[in-house]
Amino acid sequence: MHTEMTRFKKSFEERLDAAQKEKVRIVIKEQYADAFDVLEDCENAHLIPGIVGPPGVGKTLILRAYAEKTGRDLYWITGDEGVRPSHLIGAFNPSIVLNKGFTLEAFEPGPLLRSMVFGGVFGLNEGNRLSEYVQNSLLDPFEEGSISVQRLGRIKANEGFFPVLTMNPEEMSGAHRLSEALRDRIRVWIRLSYPRKETELEIIKMNSPEYELSDAILEKIYGLVSATRMSTDIETPASIRAGISIARLSAEMTKRQKEKNISHATLSSAATHVLLGALRFRPGIDAEPAVNSLVRTSLGS
Ligand SMILES: Nc1ncnc2c1ncn2[C@@H]1O[C@H](COP(=O)(O)OP(=O)(O)O)[C@@H](O)[C@H]1O
Ligand SMILES: [Mg+2]
Incomplete structure (x- = not known):
């Protein structure tokens, strides 16, 4: 019998496949070509870049293209005051903890931890909108490439881990400022404006x-x-x-x-x-x- 669930599973797998096959469509010239090169240079030089530009100018797209070109996945999160460190790192699933205890099997990793473990590009969109507490939880991963996961231990990131911050230029100063400590970790700034x-x-x-x-x-x-x-x-x-x-x-x-x-x-x-x-x-x-x-x-x- 074709239950709703088996139908869903089949279609879900098809959709996973479709996402895998999808290629990024991007015009890479001028500021986009420059940004692409600087991203590569930053990665090779072990410097963390921030991309600054107004909404819809191609910040996420260029990260997706960069990840694709280098054969990696892009993981990302969009910052706001409601984001907790567990949204970045992950959290134990209480119902699995009941059976398995605080083990790796019971842990559901978040985008930051997944990109550190798999070696992916990590896009921190609007990182300046995160609370200062959460911004500070990123200092270790960004600076040392390591992170402490509660009850599981400290890990060192895979070599392919590459964090990039994106933000809106109007928020460089004002209420949504990047914390001094995090700003100090972003060493290179890439400016994207409306193209020609x-x-x-x-x-x-x-x-x-x-x-x-x-x-x-x-x-x-x-x-x-x-x-x-x-x-x-x-x-x-x-x-x-x-x-x-x-x-x-x-x-x-x-x-x-x-x-x-x-x-x-x-x-x-x-x-x-x-x-x-x-x-x-x-x-x-x-x-x-x-x-x-x-x-x-x-x-x-
Ligand atoms: N260089 C580009 N080549 C092709 N499409 C682009 C380019 N830059 C922007 N776009 C289009 O604009 C949309 C918005 O880009 P996005 O990366 O989401 O912007 P941002 O993250 O800066 O808000 C993309 O989905 C794409 O359709
Ligand atoms: Mg975006």
């Missing part, structure tokens, strides 16, 4: 392979997203993701209308749908009229 126009358009095209996007449409999309990055009313501008979403949504809307070319009205509509959620305006600015006026100004009415 041609590169960003190449990224949009790479992420919309099933659609044909004319140069004129791509120009307009770029004009719009770059305008959000210049506006003083906007706290969080459009990321690369937003540009990709506008391109994909407008192309799909056009397909549904059985039109060949993306019309002005369709592009405006798609852009509005995406930007309503993609932008954060300064306090006191009403998002909806601001998005409408931005779209009208940039795309024309």
